[in-house]
Amino acid sequence: MYVLNDHLFIAEKFDDDYVLLNTLSGKYYDVSEKAAAMLDEVLAGADPLRIIEDVFAFDAASGKEAHAFLESLINEQVLIPSSPPAPVAVQPASMDKLLSHEGTFVFGGFEDIAELLLADPVHDIDPLTGKMTPIGNSASVV
Numbered sequence: 001m002y003v004l005n006d007h008l009f010i011a012e013k014f015d016d017d018y019v020l021l022n023t024l025s026g027k028y029y030d031v032s033e034k035a036a037a038m039l040d041e042v043l044a045g046a047d048p049l050r051i052i053e054d055v056f057a058f059d060a061a062s063g064k065e066a067h068a069f070l071e072s073l074i075n076e077q078v079l080i081p082s083s084p085p086a087p088v089a090v091q092p093a094s095m096d097k098l099l100s101h102e103g104t105f106v107f108g109g110f111e112d113i114a115e116l117l118l119a120d121p122v123h124d125i126d127p128l129t130g131k132m133t134p135i136g137n138s139a140s141v142v
Contacts, residue, residue, distance in 0.1 A: 001087065002042055002079035009078050016097075020078055026115065029076070032106035035069050037097035042070075042079065047087035051098065054090075058099045066098070069105040076109070 004011055010021045018031035018039060031039060042048045048070050056063025073079045090098075097103075 001045060001082050002048065002074070003082040004043060005077050005080045011078075022076075025111075027109055027111050029078070030106065030108045030110070032103055034097055034100070034103040035105040035107055037094040038066060038069065038105070039073070041090050041094050042073075044091075045088040046090045050087065051090060054095070055098050059101070062098075062101075062105070065105040069107050072107045 008022060008024055010023060012019050012021075013036065016033040016036055018029075018036045020029040020031060022028065038048070038051055041051060052063055052066045052070065055066045070079075
């Protein structure tokens with residue numbers, strides 16, 4: 001099982017897509033509707049390997065895309081391993097999206113505004129925790 005690496009990423013859902021922001025590098029990622037359905041289920045505690053098996057059984061090409069998507073999330077450190085008690089069942093609406101022939105598992109990374117995001121005038125980075133805090137509200141004293 002996996003959880004969002006919330007020490008490094010902020011995840012925001014817009015309609016049926018996600019935008020994931022790496023707060024350390026400023027790189028952001030666009031996650032398509034189909035991939036977002038899988039990410040929703042993984043973040044809710046579903047077993048990602050079971051999801052990939054189900055998608056692969058329906059359509060081998062989509063199963064390979066789902067596997068590559070999961071690998072990308074892990075390699076980019078968006079998801080980190082966790083130990084929840086037991087996997088939860090995938091929601092039927094998500095499975096419908098995952099098994100649809102419409103769309104692909106898009107996970108695109110962009111660095112075009114990284115410098116702007118890293119030069120954030122609204123937040124400081126707490127030197128001890130590495131987390132963003134409103135300017136002047138840093139809990140740590142340097």
